[in-house]
Amino acid sequence: MSMTGRCRMAAFGLAVMTAACGASESQQAGEQVTPIKRAELPPNEFFPVELEATVDALVAEMNANPIQPMQMVVLLKELDGFFAPIATGANRAMGELGVTGNVLGPNTATENGPTSQELQNQQIRQAVADGAQGIGVSPFDTSNAAALDEAVANGAHVVTLDTDASASQRSLYVGSFHGDAGGTAATTLLSMLPPPPGTVLIHGNVTADWADGYARTQGAQGVLAAAGYTPLVSQAVFIGDDAFDVEWMRSQMVAADPPVVGMVGLFNISYRCVMAADAAGTPDLPIVAFDFDPRTVDFMRQGRIKATHTQRQYYEGYLVPYILYGIESIGLDATRTILRPLMEDGVSQVNVGIDVVPSDKIDDYNDFLASIGSIQ
Template identity: 70%
Template sequence: MTMIGRCWTAAFGLLLTTAACGSSDTAGAGTDVGRIDRAPTPASEFTPVELEATVDRLIAMINESTIEPMQMVILLKNLDTFFEPIATGASRAMGELGVTGNVLGPTDQSGDPTTSQDLQNQQIEQAIAAGADGIGISPYGDINAAAVDDAVANGIPVVTLDTDVATSKRSLYVGALNTSAGATAGETLLPMLPPPPGTVLIHGNIGSDWGDGHARTQGAMQVVKAAGYTPLVSQAAFFAGEAFDVDWMKGQIQSADPPVVGMIGLFNISYRCVMGADAAGIPDVPIVAFDFDLRTVDYMRQGRIKATHTQRQYYEGYLVPYILYGIRTIGLDATREVLAPLMDGDNRVNIGLDVVPSGKIDAYNSFLDEIGVGQ
């Protein structure tokens, strides 16, 4: 086992004895009602009003129940950069709920995706062995399906976040709906483009093996194509490295026919689109991005990236412990009913998407500061 694997095992050894700090008591077999006291979220133009109201309704339902103490674990691909707000939200929710649990993940992803995937499956096995009552996970895809199903077979509800394993028996997925998210990015870019013809390079995902990335890419492609432009996908190289990614984009831009007139980045490494444009000699091409990486924000301040689309990572992390808690206390069907305003179908919770123009960086940063996840 790797050092990371040993550290994760040690963390699970603490799972049964480490309680999140909050306003609730979990001692005893069954507790009094009305015990969750959630602090109000500061109002902002970026506050997701319906999502906030839904959390309050779920808390009201839970507070009418008599509950048992609960252990849960939230498993993330990482604990920094993109995933840091998710970890913050999950930790805060567990503190408010007073549950026993941890948010786990390596501080740096392995350069080998297979190793990371295997280690995450080990985490699920360790959560089962540690007696977890609920698991939230940001999975790698279908490679995690068997481990998720094993948890469910052991009576442990599983909620996925950010990415999904739709082929598994997980209870719910929480996050942005990727096809519509990609389409939104395309619609943001269109007003910035010259009339067609022209090529729009999409820094996305070509293969269907990563369903979420593929769906987001397809959403962007559909909007671009419907508007009369030629979509060209450059495969985002998460594991091959930045230099490889930029060089690949450069080659595609230089060989595009008709010429590239705009670029869309669909993931947290969207800032690389600026590097690709510079390498290909088209520094003035309009670019829209995804997520709020510091490098993306820097390029926005320089006017190089015109807008970004954030996935409300904090709320992804924050909502999952409440959903797991709801499943345990009031049941899955009742939890779904409360979540109905956010539901797409029977098993997907859509937390929505924020479109942040470059001129709104400071306002958005203020909102993030207010909820405790500022840059």
């Protein structure tokens, strides 16, 4: 991290601590005496203008109404790795809002004890028992829906993030629209391909059991097929080391007809596309990837991966407390109206979008992540 990045991180930490102290003092007095004020971010080409403007509009409307204390909790599958920037964003937002709240990961599941899903259900019920008026949840699967419905029935506002529980009574979902994200990745690759015909290998997901991965894959397939290419999906294998997954991609590539002219990886193990291209004897194939794994970044610096597509985890976490507070302060319908620029359906899904990071913009993107305290 650069010295500039470290300074920004220190400034961010001080701002959050100051906001949190202010929240504690005001809540001891029974009310929040100052309007909500967001921390300013330095300009950067990756600054999400529409998303930030939408949050500003939400804050302006909330500040026009009586400001009051609120208790909330954000429950994540983990607190490190992919979820660390989500926790950073949620903590920052709660500090700015002056609410009582925290971010929790699940207790560790044991072989003979409760599952991670059951532990999360316990956390949801405990949050309600503790008086939380707002609950943000990254649910594991449909087994969490009943606990979410119980929370809603007991008067809590519930917003899901990263993964959805659309069959539950949650008010809104905040995250990437995975079909759009896959389509964006394919669109990035199109400008690098020779004219069709040609096969494009997609390192994706072929079954609907994992809905988000399947939607992302379907999005990429649709864009490539519409452009005249033959999409070939290689099922990403997350269990074990790289070798099996790379060999499976290689075997499909050498058998492809028409020949493979490009590759798009849709998950954090996208760096394996480079290894598969080498194994197939086609090291010059254009490749685009997903997420910001250090190995993906290394291949980008080498010019082997031309661009990657990153989910805005920080903004997933940052938006949820603001939305929960908005629902409590100005109501769900008014909150939806303000969020509409980010909602394709206008009802229940808030799209944080994704960042497209070309290989020559790695350092600029790292500077942006440092400015929001979200180094990945």
